[in-house]
Amino acid sequence: MAFVQNFPFMSILLSLFSGPLCSVLDGKWARRVNTAVIAVIGIMSAFVLKHVSAGQPYVYRMGHFSAPWGNEIRVGTLEAFMACFFCAVMLLCMLGGIRERAAQIEEGKQNLYYVMVNLLLCSLLALIYTNDLFTAYVFVEINTISACGLIMIRQTGRTFEAATRYMIMSLLGSGLLLLGICHLYAVTGHLLMSNIKEQVQVITATGQYHISLMVALGLMSVGLAIKSALYPFHAWLPDAYGYSTLSSSAILSSLVSKGYIFLLIKIFYRVVGIQAVRESKVVNVLFVFGIAGMIMGSLSAIKEENLKRMIAYSSVAQIGYIYMGLGLATDAGAIASLYHVLSHAATKSLLFVAAAGLAQASGGSDRYGDITGAGFRNRLAGVAFTVGSLSMVGMPVFSGFISKLLFARAAVGHAHKMLPTVIALAVSTILNAVYFMKTVIRIYTIRPVEPGREGENSGSGGTGRQSTGGIGAVSAIEVAEAEILSKETGRTVRLLEEPAKAAALVCFILLNLILGLNSDPIVRLIQGGIEMFE
Amino acid sequence: MSRKVPEERYRKTFSYRFKAWLEGTKDPFLGQVEMHRQEAPPESGEERARRERDEETLRARVYDLEHNFEMRIFNRVYRVFSILFCIFLVVMLLAAVSDLPAFGRGENPVNNEVAQRYIEEGLEETGAVNIVTGMILDYRAFDTLGESHVLFIATCTVLILLRRDGEEEQREGRDNDRLYEPKDDVILQTAARVLVPPILLFGIYIILAGHLGPGGGFSGGAVIGAGLILYLNAFGFAKTERFFTARTYRRTSFCALACYSLAKSYSFYTGANHIESVIPLGTPGAILSSGLILVLNICVGVVVAGTMYTFYVMFRKGGY
Numbered sequence: 001m002a003f004v005q006n007f008p009f010m011s012i013l014l015s016l017f018s019g020p021l022c023s024v025l026d027g028k029w030a031r032r033v034n035t036a037v038i039a040v041i042g043i044m045s046a047f048v049l050k051h052v053s054a055g056q057p058y059v060y061r062m063g064h065f066s067a068p069w070g071n072e073i074r075v076g077t078l079e080a081f082m083a084c085f086f087c088a089v090m091l092l093c094m095l096g097g098i099r100e101r102a103a104q105i106e107e108g109k110q111n112l113y114y115v116m117v118n119l120l121l122c123s124l125l126a127l128i129y130t131n132d133l134f135t136a137y138v139f140v141e142i143n144t145i146s147a148c149g150l151i152m153i154r155q156t157g158r159t160f161e162a163a164t165r166y167m168i169m170s171l172l173g174s175g176l177l178l179l180g181i182c183h184l185y186a187v188t189g190h191l192l193m194s195n196i197k198e199q200v201q202v203i204t205a206t207g208q209y210h211i212s213l214m215v216a217l218g219l220m221s222v223g224l225a226i227k228s229a230l231y232p233f234h235a236w237l238p239d240a241y242g243y244s245t246l247s248s249s250a251i252l253s254s255l256v257s258k259g260y261i262f263l264l265i266k267i268f269y270r271v272v273g274i275q276a277v278r279e280s281k282v283v284n285v286l287f288v289f290g291i292a293g294m295i296m297g298s299l300s301a302i303k304e305e306n307l308k309r310m311i312a313y314s315s316v317a318q319i320g321y322i323y324m325g326l327g328l329a330t331d332a333g334a335i336a337s338l339y340h341v342l343s344h345a346a347t348k349s350l351l352f353v354a355a356a357g358l359a360q361a362s363g364g365s366d367r368y369g370d371i372t373g374a375g376f377r378n379r380l381a382g383v384a385f386t387v388g389s390l391s392m393v394g395m396p397v398f399s400g401f402i403s404k405l406l407f408a409r410a411a412v413g414h415a416h417k418m419l420p421t422v423i424a425l426a427v428s429t430i431l432n433a434v435y436f437m438k439t440v441i442r443i444y445t446i447r448p449v450e451p452g453r454e455g456e457n458s459g460s461g462g463t464g465r466q467s468t469g470g471i472g473a474v475s476a477i478e479v480a481e482a483e484i485l486s487k488e489t490g491r492t493v494r495l496l497e498e499p500a501k502a503a504a505l506v507c508f509i510l511l512n513l514i515l516g517l518n519s520d521p522i523v524r525l526i527q528g529g530i531e532m533f534e
Numbered sequence: 535m536s537r538k539v540p541e542e543r544y545r546k547t548f549s550y551r552f553k554a555w556l557e558g559t560k561d562p563f564l565g566q567v568e569m570h571r572q573e574a575p576p577e578s579g580e581e582r583a584r585r586e587r588d589e590e591t592l593r594a595r596v597y598d599l600e601h602n603f604e605m606r607i608f609n610r611v612y613r614v615f616s617i618l619f620c621i622f623l624v625v626m627l628l629a630a631v632s633d634l635p636a637f638g639r640g641e642n643p644v645n646n647e648v649a650q651r652y653i654e655e656g657l658e659e660t661g662a663v664n665i666v667t668g669m670i671l672d673y674r675a676f677d678t679l680g681e682s683h684v685l686f687i688a689t690c691t692v693l694i695l696l697r698r699d700g701e702e703e704q705r706e707g708r709d710n711d712r713l714y715e716p717k718d719d720v721i722l723q724t725a726a727r728v729l730v731p732p733i734l735l736f737g738i739y740i741i742l743a744g745h746l747g748p749g750g751g752f753s754g755g756a757v758i759g760a761g762l763i764l765y766l767n768a769f770g771f772a773k774t775e776r777f778f779t780a781r782t783y784r785r786t787s788f789c790a791l792a793c794y795s796l797a798k799s800y801s802f803y804t805g806a807n808h809i810e811s812v813i814p815l816g817t818p819g820a821i822l823s824s825g826l827i828l829v830l831n832i833c834v835g836v837v838v839a840g841t842m843y844t845f846y847v848m849f850r851k852g853g854y
Contacts, residue, residue, distance in 0.1 A: 001807055013799050016683060020791040023690060024784050063798075064675045064805040065659070070649045071676035078631050110698040115690050119683060125590065126680070138680035142687055149691040189643035200645065215630035 002110035003149025008129050009060055009081065011041040019115050028108025034114040035094065038121060042087030049080035053525070058531045059131060067131075068192050074131035078338070078529020082128050082262060088511070089254055089345050090121060095252045096353035096504035097247030099360075104154040104245045111151050120146040124259045133181050133271065134191045136263055140177065144170045144227070147256050151246040157200045162239035164412070169226055169236045176223030183216035184271070193270040202277055217272055218282050224264045225286065228257035230323050231293030234316045238300075241312035241352075249308065250352040254345035261322055261341060265334060268326070269533040278329040287417060291424045293320025298431035302438075307355045307366040310435060311348065314392060317428060318344045321407065324424065328410055328417055331530060336406035338526045343391070343399035343515055350508035351388040357381025357501060358443060361493045368442070375443035378493040382443055384505040389436035391512050394429050399515035403502050404429065407524070478516050536588025564674045661815035662745040663822035670750075671827045675798055682794060682834050686787060696848040697780075704853055707749045719768070721776030733761035741835035745824040751831040762843045771851070780853070790833040797826050797833075 018037045022030040052058070057076035058066070094117065105113055117282045119142055126139035148260060152163035185191060187209040187390040188199035203209050241249045271283070277283055297316030299395070304310040318340070325337030359366040361378035375382025391398035411421035474490065496502060544550055554560040577585075597605055633641040652669055660668035670678045698704050741754030766774045805812045816823030847853075 006803065006806065013795055013802075016679070017792060017795045018685060020685065020788045023686075038547055060801045062805045063672070064801065064811065065673050069651055070673050070805075106699055109694055109697070112690050112694050115687070119687050122683075132677075134674075134682065135677055138677050138684070141684050142680060145684065145687050145691055149687070149694050152691075153694050183634070189646045199570065209633055209635070211633040212630050215626060215633075234738055370776060471763065488777045 002051065004047050005058060005060060006532040007044040007048045008073055008080070008083070008125070008178065009062065011044050012073075012122055012125050012129065015041060015118050015125060016144045019119040019122065022111050022114040022118055025111055027107070027114075032112035033089070033099075037118060038087050038091045038094065038186070042084055042091065043120070045080055045084035045087060048075060049077065053077045053528075066134060066191060068195050071135055072131050072192070072391045073126075073129040074193075075129060076529055076532040077525055078532065079128050081525055081529065083125055085342060085345070086124055086128070086255055087121070089349055090117070090251060092504045092507050092511075093247050093250035093254065093349050093353070095500045096250065096349075096508075097245060097356070098500050099498055100246040100356060106155070109153060112149070114150040116153070117251070118148040120150070120256070124255060126134060126265050131270075132191055133184070133192050133193065133196070133267075137178055140174055140227075140260070140263070143259060144174060145255060147252060148192060150212055150243045150252065153248070154243070154245040156243065158239060158243040159372055162236065165236040166240045169233060173223045173226035174234075176219045176226070178223075179287070180216045180219030180223060183212050183219065187212045187216070189386075191264070196271050197273055199270055200276060202367055205229035205530070207316075213272075213276075214280055214282070215279055217277065218285075220267055221264065221282050221286060223266075224260045225289070225323065228260040228264075229316060230286070230318055231289050231296055231316060231320055234293070234297070234319075237316060238304075238309050238312040241315065241472075242306065242309035246352060246356045249312070250349035251443075253312070253352065256314075257319060258341045258345055260419075261319075261326075261337070265326065265338065266533070267442075268329075268334070271532065274329065274331075274334075283329040285327075286323045287420075290320045290323030290325075290327050291420060293317060294324065294424050294428040295320075295431070298428055298435065302431065302435045304435075305360065305368045307368065307371060307439065308352070310439070311351045314351075314432070314435070315344075315348060317432070318392070319346065321403070321428070324421060324512050325407055325410060328414055328421070330410060330414065330526070332406070332410035334530055335523060335526050336403060336410045339406050339519070339523060342522070343403045343512075346399055346508060346511045347388050350384055350505070350512060351392070352503065353504055353508065354381045354385035354388055357387060357493065357505070359433055363491070366411055371439075371443055373443065373446050375440075376446070380495055380502055380505055384509055385443065386440050387509050387512060389440050391516065393433045393436050397513070397516050399512050402516055402519040402523075462522040551732055558793065657818055660827065661818050663748070663818055663824075664745055664747055664828050666825060667745050667750050667831070668824070671745075671830045672825070675801070675830070678830075678834070679794060679798055682791065682837050686791060689783075689787075689841045689844050692845060696852045698852040718770075722768045726764050730761050730765045730768075732757055733764065736766050737761060737835070737839070740829050742821065742828070744828045744831040746821070751834025752838055754831070755835035756842060758835065758839040759842025759846075762839065763846045766843075766846070778843070780844075781845050787837050789841045790836040794830055794833040797829055801826060 015037055018033055025033060052075055057074065059072050059074045061067070062071040062073060064070070073305050096458045101110070101113065108136045119392045123139040123143040123146065127143070128140070130136045144167075148163050148167050151166055172230055181191075181457060184196060187203060188196045190199055200213065203213065228235040238299075241253050244252070266273055286298055293477045294317050297313055297320055301310050301313035301317065304313055322340050323343070325333040325340065327333070358371050358374040358381050359373045361381065362370045365371075375385070388397065391400040394404040406421060408425055411418045411425075414421070549559075594600070599605065637646075652665060652673065656665045656668045656673075657663060660672040662668035662672065674793050698706075714725070737754045737756075737758035737760075739754075740749035740757060741751055744750035744754065760776065762774070801811060801813075803809075811825070813825045818824070
């Protein structure tokens with residue numbers, strides 16, 4: 001066995017080990033360890049990718065007992081590529097949010113943040129590589145708890161509420177997933193993905209246990225859909241992404257939900273078999289919810305007044321795209337979904353970091369009124385936000401265009417779902433354009449004359465105080481709001497004021513351009529990876 | 535014939551105190567035990583009314599109740615839909631369960647080569663008399679490795695949520711703790727003095743004998759954690775903090791998890807690369823047998839005990 005084949009196992013164990021290690025270090029050293037670990041794992045995954053793209057996928061036995069008795073992980077091109085990509089995005093997210101983390105997290109709890117991030121990385125890697133459904137469940141638990149920690153480590157009332165909601169919904173999703181796995185185990189007698197697939201083929205041939213199998217598939221799909229915020233289950237998302245600290249928002253939106261989607265794709269292809277999935281009606285449910293999410297998510301984003309929450313609602317729409325692609329239940333649909341996973345991960349984290357940059361140039365406020373003209377005050381963030389917006393809308397050159405093209409191509413010729421898919425794509429693109437272009441225009445609008453604005457602010461604060469006068473707490477809130485509004489709302493942020501964030505933004509833009517201009521090899525790689533799943 | 539004993543000396547004898555206790559003239563615990571009645575935090579009616587009104591207004595503002603059309607519609611249809619949905623779910627799950635293979639039949643799909651090998655060859659291959667321990671710590675050790683990290687990360691999340699860092703906040707936590715929990719309770723202390731050592735010993739026994747009989751790191755660790763919590767309740771933080779603080783917890787759990795990770799890395803690496811492991815399995819039934827299982831059980835036990843104790847302390851005082 002080539003030494004490089006050990007790398008996936010080593011990267012899982014390394015990130016797992018670095019979690020407890022960070023808990024005994026102080027914040028500064030924990031950050032260094034975290035950065036090093038992510039970088040090393042990214043490099044190792046690149047080597048693995050090089051190794052498997054030349055040869056065959058392989059299984060790696062975890063211990064002295066082979067497959068159905070012991071644990072094993074499986075490495076193909078898609079897995080290695082995903083691991084490498086996730087590490088790159090995570091590294092950039094962590095890089096972009098250094099200043100916000102220092103300001104928003106208590107001094108003594110900084111190291112705990114890195115514990116969470118390391119274990120989150122570990123669970124993502126395990127979800128990507130695992131070949132065993134129960135192992136997947138164990139690491140889904142780690143993923144859930146660490147995501148919760150990432151949300152509430154910025155300790156405000158809003159994040160506590162958001163974390164509570166996230167916890168409830170996410171645990172419901174885990175519960176459904178576990179129930180589905182139990183059903184599947186009862187009718188197949190296995191937990192290893194390949195063995196389950198064999199057994200599923202046997203029982204579909206005999207027609208035995210049909211209801212149980214379908215219920216298991218439904219429970220697992222819905223469970224993972226809840227955890228990745230598919231439309232009707234998305235209520236936890238805007239608060240969780242909108243109020244947590246920058247790195248958390250970026251990591252949650254671009255990686256955590258994507259890990260679950262990748263697991264679902266693995267379940268479709270490697271556990272139940274895409275043929276059985278296609279014949280079941282479960283995919284239609286995902287398809288309908290996906291389309292509903294594309295429209296409703298965008299409508300909510302249009303109504304939103306807060307920049308970060310707007311980007312969060314846009315995630316609901318983008319997750320809708322991914323599930324729509326899965327709902328087509330064809331290889332082309334799955335490829336488009338996977339490409340959109342990459343494209344969304346690269347773009348959404350870019351948007352979050354850029355939005356933080358814009359807020360920084362607007363007195364720390366990301367309310368819609370305050371960011372007027374912020375693109376002039378922080379030029380790099382302005383450019384980055386524009387790039388991200390264009391990519392989300394689907395302009396050529398950027399990554400979003402390719403994924404929309406792939407979705408449209410996947411839909412063409414599909415028996416029943418062609419028309420709804422294409423219409424939904426068109427409507428959703430227009431809605432995306434409405435809220436993203438609205439924001440881009442706003443950040444490049446010169447602010448109206450200051451005195452008029454001042455008057456308007458004090459006026460609104462005054463009326464608020466009058467109408468609610470007498471109630472202590474409320475008037476305190478009014479005063480606080482008026483203070484935020486009347487605060488010096490603009491300052492120019494120099495290009496290299498915060499080199500880490502600038503570097504992260506530039507890298508994100510480059511990543512976006514690479515995905516947008518050089519899509520053919522990546523699409524081929526995804527296609528090859530999906531074929532390897534069989 | 536009786537010897538005359540001075541009154542003073544007689545009062546000090548056990549028989550006098552026993553007689554006094556029997557007759558009810560003197561309560562031996564009075565003045566010895568610190569007794570606090572639990573009281574709600576002081577709050578005048580006006581303050582409370584204001585708090586409630588503020589909460590109401592805040593809620594109305596957050597959800598914009600007056601203009602929130604969606605919320606009104608939602609509240610109306612919510613009940614109907616939730617009942618319908620629950621009925622649908624119940625019917626669906628019942629249908630699925632009745633479709634499952636009947637419980638306990640020999641020809642069920644779960645009775646396959648996997649279970650067979652665990653039962654027939656488990657003892658020989660893992661060296662553990664307790665097959666369950668052999669399964670979770672040897673055949674499927676990767677899952678258990680993840681599971682013990684679930685506990686660790688849960689503790690870290692509780693630390694994020696509840697730990698108080700500032701000097702002021704910590705003092706406040708101590709004072710509050712003194713308000714609600716009676717101190718120096720003789721009954722509790724006497725009972726704890728008798729109970730805690732056997733509880734801890736029993737926990738250690740469960741951990742160490744995990745590969746020989748029912749037990750293992752998870753259950754033994756829970757028992758030890760319970761013993762520590764009892765000790766803390768009886769003797770207070772001042773005494774427990776002499777040997778167990780947050781730093782101790784961090785270090786022990788780091789060592790245990792690192793030891794687990796390293797041990798398992800070794801066995802994963804050798805297993806995957808088909809290298810013979812040098813760790814002997816020993817004689818089944820002996821305390822030093824079954825390879826790494828004993829070590830892993832100790833690691834899991836340390837993590838579980840620390841987790842239980844830390845949860846308790848965090849929820850009670852927010853720091854130690």
